[in-house]
Structures are given as structure tokens and as C-alpha cells.
Amino acid sequence: MVRGARGRDADAMQTVRPFVSFDAAADPEQVRAGEVARLRTAATFLWLAMTPGFAFVRQRSNFILGWPGAGSLGSWMMLPDLTSPQTQTVLPMNDALYGAAHLELDLQGPFVVRLPPDTHGRYYSVSVMDAHFTNVAHLGPRWSGREEVEVFLVPPGWAGEVSPGMRVVEAPTPSVCLLNRVLVTAADGDLDRVRDWRSGFTLTPLDPAPAAADDHDLAHEGLATLTDPWRFLEIGYDHLRRNVLPEPARWAVQLVPESEVLAARGQEWSRRAVQDGIRDAQTMVDASLTTWPRENGWMLPQPWMGLPNPHVLETAALELFQVGFNDMTEATYFFGDLDEDGKRLDGTEGASYALTFSPGELPPVHAEGFWSVTMYGADNLLVANPAGRYSTRPAHPGFHVDPDGAVTIVLSASAPDGEDGPNWLPAPDGPFRLGLRLYYPTDAVLAGSWVPPAPGRVR
CATH class of the missing domain: 2.60.40.1610 (Domain of unknown function DUF1254)
Known part of the structure; x- marks a missing residue:
């Protein structure tokens, strides 16, 4: 049985061509397979590169079409x-x-x-x-x-x-x-x-x-629920004609000419290649957010965020996660949904957590800035609660700081021991996510030497 297994491995290896070889006389089926792979790959990175611009067009469309309080451009x-x-x-x-x-x-x-x-x-x-x-x-x-x-x-x-x-x-x-x-x-x-x-x-x-x-045809309806990949590409290309991508990301829209991408809709094999490539991109985005680098359960900000960069996958994922990230010098965001044991934060059945900043380890910000912690439900929206408290920070009246400078914020659906002051951040009766924002963070944050502690479960 062992010999048989090894034999199958050997057979599989024989199907892999040496990487220094090529075939200049590929048959039509091989040529078609290569064209499918090229279009599919190009569509993947094209969708990723266009996603931030599409988010911009969607927001501008909402602005023009009548967001509450919005005026004219x-x-x-x-x-x-x-x-x-x-x-x-x-x-x-x-x-x-x-x-x-x-x-x-x-x-x-x-x-x-x-x-x-x-x-x-x-x-x-x-x-x-x-x-x-x-x-x-x-x-x-x-x-x-x-x-x-x-x-x-x-x-x-x-x-x-x-x-x-x-x-x-x-x-x-x-x-x-x-x-x-x-x-x-x-x-x-x-x-x-x-x-x-x-x-x-x-x-x-x-x-x-x-x-x-x-x-000037700058507004489009229905973008929040758009699922037509070809409409997405048309809007994306139209946006790029006036608004070039940052130079480090332009490679992703230059893999295949626009005319070839849009013409791919005309044949079944090429249409499917583009649509499969876009589905690949969406799968990659989901995987990117799921496997984002973390420490102490917090998603780690990256120094290129909000700046020109070649990371089209991660940038697309961030824009879908939260539109319009600042660069880290202005505001650094940590989002977390895991406790110190790597388990999902969840307020079900009276569970309670403590987010404790040790003495000298409060989120470091410059004097002109501030930091705060915000509570979100599984839908990434603010959590309704009787206290009407959706975030907390040290400047809130009654916020307690221990004599040694430590700070503890309790995360639970019900007030701890009847104490409903600003050191309690009400959680939902279910999974939740935290957002820690630092406005004007210090060099320790920018260099990655300071990261928040993990919340610990106390009940």
C-alpha cells in the first residue's frame, strides 16, 4: 500500500512540466486553457483594484441622489x-x-x-x-x-x-x-x-x-446591491478614465486591455472566465479579512493603509470592511473580536470580559489627540442598550483610573454589580466586535511596538 501511494505521487509529479521548459506548438485546447487562465487572473486583480474607486462612486452617488443633509457637489x-x-x-x-x-x-x-x-x-x-x-x-x-x-x-x-x-x-x-x-x-x-x-x-x-x-453622469442608483459584474466593470473603467489609480496599484488594471475585458462578455468561455475571476477576488477578500495579521486578538493596522500602495487585495478588503481609512499618522484603528484564549467575544448568557490597560500602557496618543473604544454587534453596527452608551474614553465624567494608572473597561450585556458608569461598555447578548481608535497616535503605535491587550473573560 505504501508503494502504491508513492507511485501515485510519482505519477502526479510527472504531470508538472519543468519550470524552464515551454511548448511553442500548443494545441487549440491548450491555447484556450491559457487564455481562460489569463482572463480569469486579470479579472481577479481588476476587480480588486477597482473596488476602492467603486466605493467612492457609490458614496458620491448617495451624496448626489439625496443622502440626508447632503447638498450639491x-x-x-x-x-x-x-x-x-x-x-x-x-x-x-x-x-x-x-x-x-x-x-x-x-x-x-x-x-x-x-x-x-x-x-x-x-x-x-x-x-x-x-x-x-x-x-x-x-x-x-x-x-x-x-x-x-x-x-x-x-x-x-x-x-x-x-x-x-x-x-x-x-x-x-x-x-x-x-x-x-x-x-x-x-x-x-x-x-x-x-x-x-x-x-x-x-x-x-x-x-x-x-x-x-x-x-455629468456622476451618480448611479442601486450600487449598494449591485451584483452584475459587467456593470461593475463599466462603472470602474469609466471612473478610471478621469481618476487614475495611485501609481503603485496601476499594475492591476494593466494586465489585459479594457477592450478585451469588456469584449469577453460576447463569448461563453471568456464571459465565464471573467465572472469566475471576480468570484475568485471576492473569495480572496473574505480569506484576507479572516486571516488578517492579529496580535492579542486585534487586527493589526499596516503602515501602508490609506496611502498609495501595491496591495490591491488588502486595500480592497479594507474598503469593504470600512470605507475611507485614514493613514496611521492621523488615526490608527484596531478591531478585535477574540479574547485572550482566542475565542470569539460573545455576551451570551451573562458572559463578561475585562479589557485592562496596565499602568503605563494606556493607548499612546499625542496631546492633541484622544483614544476611545466602541462596541459593535455581529452586524458591525452600534449596539442598542439602556445606558445609551456606544463608546467610552477617559474624558467621560466618572471614568475610573486606578491609582497606579491602570484602566479596566468591562464588556458585558448587563451592568457589572449594578455599576453603569463609563467603565462599562454595554455588549449585545451575542457575538460582538470592539473598535479601538487612536487619533494622533505616537511613534510606538506607528512602529508597531504598542498593541492593545486582549480582553479576558471574567464570567
Whole structure:
């Protein structure tokens, strides 16, 4: 029996051609198999490379088609309230008000971005992102100070005149997105103060009568539920014609010409090759998120996240996991769903966990920043609870820090021993995930020498 098994292995090895050989006289069946493999592989990486841009188009479409609070392109959409369990955006933060704007710089021309002076010493950020959600620039206290901010945002290759002393940000793509977040403290009336302060955020076009960019077929309905691979490719290619990928990722759309990919729909064998390649990509994304590098149960951020990079698989996975990642210098995210024993975090049947930061091991952030922990259910949305608490951080009134500087946050569906203060983060009666966010993290985080501790089960 052993000899038979070894014989089968030997037979299998004989089917593998030496890697230095080739056959310049392949028969038609072999040629077709090679063409199928080429198209399938190209479609896989094409879908991955297009996914961040598709996410951008989907968000812009929602903006144009009537997101609550959204206006026209070139204007701010300011959400008036903190996120809640009714918020359908996955993995939202709950410590700041969100805002966004979409600009089409080739159609509307350059814009002046103005932010009023910050007189309250709070964290805020305006991130300029290109048409693939790659970070271009950040405005905020650590980068631009607390005085009035005035930045001239221009399209690629723009060569006009600029007022002396004005900072110029040249976007690498004509389509850009500005995402803002402004920290809301627990002080009475602070939500209204933030609303009032954000009303001073302005976007002023250089051209007083810019083109009506909304008329340029920039919005598409039904993208959140789109399953047609050919429609995805058409939208993706259309987006790329105006908005090139960051240079390190361009290889993934250059494997096969656009004309050949779209023409593949015309024949059964080539149509199937492209569709199979896209299914391969989706399978690869799922596997990438499942096997993402972890430590202490937390998914580890990577230094290339949010920046131009060649990692099209991982970047696509991140954009599907949470749209619009900041780069690590602005904000570093840790997401975790495992305890110290590698078991799934689960609040069923009264289970309770403790997330304990030892003395001197609190999440390290610069003075202008902050850190917080947010609770999510299995659906990656905020968890409804009687306390109305969806995240916690040391600045919350009543947050307890031990005399030696240690901090413990209890994670459970019911309040521990009747204590419902901010050291308790209510969990669902089921599986959950944590999000630890560090805004303006220190070098220890950026270098990977600091990672969060694993939650330990205490009941």
C-alpha cells in the first residue's frame, strides 16, 4: 500500500512540466486553457483594484441622489447628531460629528477650503482623499494649528496663480472627497457648540459660476446591491478614465486591455472566465479579512493603509470592511473580536470580559489627540442598550483610573454589580466586535511596538 501511494505521487509529479521548459506548438485546447487562465487572473486583480474607486462612486452617488443633509457637489454635508444604533454605516465612531463633501475639480475648478479658528482646543480633522479613498492631506490641530485654516485645493497639473502664503494641495485625481470629524465632549451644550463651529467650514470655488458637475453622469442608483459584474466593470473603467489609480496599484488594471475585458462578455468561455475571476477576488477578500495579521486578538493596522500602495487585495478588503481609512499618522484603528484564549467575544448568557490597560500602557496618543473604544454587534453596527452608551474614553465624567494608572473597561450585556458608569461598555447578548481608535497616535503605535491587550473573560 505504501508503494502504491508513492507511485501515485510519482505519477502526479510527472504531470508538472519543468519550470524552464515551454511548448511553442500548443494545441487549440491548450491555447484556450491559457487564455481562460489569463482572463480569469486579470479579472481577479481588476476587480480588486477597482473596488476602492467603486466605493467612492457609490458614496458620491448617495451624496448626489439625496443622502440626508447632503447638498450639491461642492458643498458640505454635515450630520447634526452623533451616530446611534440606527446608523447604517458599518463600524462608525461615536465620539465625533461627521461631515463630508465631494468635489469635481476638473469640472468645477479649484476650491478654497476654509476652517474657522478652534477656540476650544478640541480634536478635529478634515481629510482630503482622492477618488480611490487614498489620503492626500489632513487639516487639523497637529498639522495646521488652531488658527484659521485656508487651503487652496487644485486638480492635477493645475498651473494658475495662488495668493501669496496660501497653502496649495494638488489632488492626484480630479474627483476628491473631504471627510471631517469633530470631537464632541461630554460637557453640557458641547454638541451645539460643535454644530455652530462647523457652520464656519466653507468651500469656495475659484470660479464664481462653476460648471454644474451634477449633470455629468456622476451618480448611479442601486450600487449598494449591485451584483452584475459587467456593470461593475463599466462603472470602474469609466471612473478610471478621469481618476487614475495611485501609481503603485496601476499594475492591476494593466494586465489585459479594457477592450478585451469588456469584449469577453460576447463569448461563453471568456464571459465565464471573467465572472469566475471576480468570484475568485471576492473569495480572496473574505480569506484576507479572516486571516488578517492579529496580535492579542486585534487586527493589526499596516503602515501602508490609506496611502498609495501595491496591495490591491488588502486595500480592497479594507474598503469593504470600512470605507475611507485614514493613514496611521492621523488615526490608527484596531478591531478585535477574540479574547485572550482566542475565542470569539460573545455576551451570551451573562458572559463578561475585562479589557485592562496596565499602568503605563494606556493607548499612546499625542496631546492633541484622544483614544476611545466602541462596541459593535455581529452586524458591525452600534449596539442598542439602556445606558445609551456606544463608546467610552477617559474624558467621560466618572471614568475610573486606578491609582497606579491602570484602566479596566468591562464588556458585558448587563451592568457589572449594578455599576453603569463609563467603565462599562454595554455588549449585545451575542457575538460582538470592539473598535479601538487612536487619533494622533505616537511613534510606538506607528512602529508597531504598542498593541492593545486582549480582553479576558471574567464570567
